[in-house]
Amino acid sequence: MNALNAVDLSVSYGDVVALRDVAVHLHPGQLLAVTGPSGAGKSSLLWALAGAISPTSGAVRFGEVEIVDRDQAARLGIALVPQGNGLATALTAQENILVPLIAGGTKAAEARRRTHDALRLVGLEESGHHLIEELSGGQQQRVALARAFAARATVLLADEPTSDLDAVNRERTMAALRAEAARGAIVVMSTHDPEAAGQTDGELALDEGVARWKRPPA
Numbered sequence: 001m002n003a004l005n006a007v008d009l010s011v012s013y014g015d016v017v018a019l020r021d022v023a024v025h026l027h028p029g030q031l032l033a034v035t036g037p038s039g040a041g042k043s044s045l046l047w048a049l050a051g052a053i054s055p056t057s058g059a060v061r062f063g064e065v066e067i068v069d070r071d072q073a074a075r076l077g078i079a080l081v082p083q084g085n086g087l088a089t090a091l092t093a094q095e096n097i098l099v100p101l102i103a104g105g106t107k108a109a110e111a112r113r114r115t116h117d118a119l120r121l122v123g124l125e126e127s128g129h130h131l132i133e134e135l136s137g138g139q140q141q142r143v144a145l146a147r148a149f150a151a152r153a154t155v156l157l158a159d160e161p162t163s164d165l166d167a168v169n170r171e172r173t174m175a176a177l178r179a180e181a182a183r184g185a186i187v188v189m190s191t192h193d194p195e196a197a198g199q200t201d202g203e204l205a206l207d208e209g210v211a212r213w214k215r216p217p218a
Helices: 042-049 070-075 093-103 108-121 137-151 167-183
Strands: 004-013 016-026 031-035 057-062 078-081 155-159 186-190 202-207 210-215
Touching: 004 042, 016 042, 016 202, 016 210, 031 042, 031 167, 042 078, 042 155, 042 186, 070 078, 078 137, 093 108, 093 137, 108 137, 108 167, 137 155, 137 167, 155 167, 167 186
Parallel strands: 031 186, 031 202, 078 155, 155 186
Antiparallel strands: 004 016, 004 057, 202 210
């Protein structure tokens, strides 16, 4: 299976440098935490890995393929769960998961099964028929994660997936992310939560866009 590599990755927004020559090499089955203070470059790294922003220099590769944009990355199975969740507020939680699956070619019965399983995994099986706007911020974040789980991503990039969750749902979410890695996905999560970071295979700390390994993944 394909590895995910960032090679000398730099990202700038005008005169502001968000990432400076970051190098990451990740294999299927690994769960990585990206940590650091606000403004350190955590979201920029995830968005660059997802093809959602273009690097100023360097490159992101999935296997032998260089990632050039978000559409290409999505076709390769690279899923991005942004902190703002990116859900359609006019749809229910269930529809937010089901519609992309069917649009992507999954048969209806299989899509319904995956949707049910994913909502159950994040503890929202009773909330599937609620509109997104009727859910709390933490519930919305869990729906966004469920959508990625149902898609069976090859790479799952989650921006602060535990930030709005209580202790019980944080542990549920970490178990689900761990299960995705065990399935063979590459999972990268940004987090301010040291307890969540401690449950991963490795921790990459960012500070003013400069990366250092606190715990390299095995």
